Every structure is written in C-alpha cells, then in structure tokens.
Amino acid sequence: MIQNFSFKPAHITIKRGTRVRWINRDSTAHTATANKKSSFDSGRLGKGQSYTHTFKSAGKKPYHCKIHPFMRGSVVVKRWR
C-alpha cells in the first residue's frame, strides 16, 4: 500500500516467484521504482492505480518513489522459506 507518502509496509521479505502489488491510496501520484535501474518501475501511479511485479531473482531490492525520493522501501527475496 502507498499511503500518506510512505510504502506500507516499507520492508517485506518474500519467497522467490512471489508477485508484489503496490496500490496507491494517496490522491498524489507516486511510483515504485527499483534503485537499480532496469529491475522494476511502476511508472506514475495515480490515485487508486496499482502495479504488480513478480520477483524472480533472490536478493535485496531497494526501491523509492521517483517523484518523492524520500519515500523508500525494500523487498528481500529469498530462494525458499
């Protein structure tokens, strides 16, 4: 969830192959953009819009909002539980 200019939860741990969905609940546009280019990028999400990404490789994937760089989060992808 993207709400009140933050990602909630900001940090999650998932199993490889899991789909993660970001839904923008703010009336302001946001993005969920991997810090590492070419990994994932939601593009501009308006109010109520969502973006889904399937994480296929293990590791820590920090991301941010391009419009508000102070908004930060991370997804830790494990090979298995």
Ligand SMILES: [Cu+2]
């Ligand atoms: Cu934002």
